[in-house]
Amino acid sequence: MQGVTVIDHPLVQHKLTIMRDKNTSTAGFRRLLREISLLLGYEVTRDLQLTTTTIETPIEEMEAPVLEGKKLVFASVLRAGNGLLEGLLDLVPAARVAHIGLYRDHDTLEAIEYFFKAPGDLADRLVIVVDPMLATANSATAAIDRLKARGATNIRFLCLLAAPEGIARFTAAHPDVPVYTAAIDRQLNEKGYIMPGVGDAGDRMYGTK
Template sequence: MQGVTVVDHPLVQHKLTIMRKKETSTAGFRRLLREISLLLGYEVTRNLELTTTTIETPIEEMEAPTLEGKKLVFASVLRAGNGLLEGLLDLVPAARVAHIGLYRDHETLEAIEYFFKAPSDLADRLVIVVDPMLATANSAIAAIDKLKGRGATNIRFLCLLAAPEGIERFTKAHPDVPIFTASIDRQLNDKGYIMPGLGDAGDRMYGTK
């Protein structure tokens, strides 16, 4: 699919299989989500712009590559996005963080906002939005609408699983935002859950129902 990168690294796929299993514990699910976010993070940051800086090694002076300009904002769609956020911050500790609180109305499946907090200079940074599941895409679309309204122009979306229906809606709403995912699953069920999926990522991560 155009605008969608599926990260098919063997370690990503292996860890995802374990996460899908219904018998995987809360602790195991949380650990695997953190591990897989590191691997996905390599892909979503692969083409960051570099410049050079002069440094001193123990041997000599050299021109060395470094990230150019202001760096990253990781925007977590609460609450499940925090599972991906932790691993990404291990990868890029200096990144700024935005939190976007959205919950899904189980009757209408629409996203309802209850919290938003982000750095003030979004226009100057690459914003990577993280949410494990791209199902109906309502939450992802609402989150990116909000970020664009606050000035963000360079945005990427990172998820663990995506449904074809969600990808279609997302790309119509935000054709300029590339999607990075570990898997495109078969479809949504009548409750808006990804099939075969892995269940509710937030519930499995926090041990709630």
């Protein structure tokens, strides 16, 4: 699908299979989500711009590559997004963090915002939005709307799983925002859950119902 990158690294797919298994424990699911986010993070940041700086190794002076520009922002769609956020911060500990609190109305499936906190200079930074599921895309679309309203222009969306329906809606609403995912599953069910999916990522990560 145009605008969507499927990260099909063997380790990603192996860990995802274990996460799909309903018998995987809460602790195991949480650990695997953190591990897989590191692997996904390598891909979503693959083309970050570099410059050079002068350093001295134990042997000699050299011009060495370093990231260019302001530190990037990870924007977590609460609450499940924090499972990906933790691993990404292991990868880029100096990144800034935004939190977007959204919950899904179980009758309308629309996203309701209850919290938003982000750095003030989003226009000058790459913003990577993280949420494990791109299902109906209501939450993802609302999150991007909010970030753009605050000035963000360079945005990427990173998820664990996506449904074709969610991808279609998201890319129609935000064609300028590329999507990175570990897998595109078959479809949504009548309750808006991805099939075959992993269930509710937040519930499985935190042991709630």
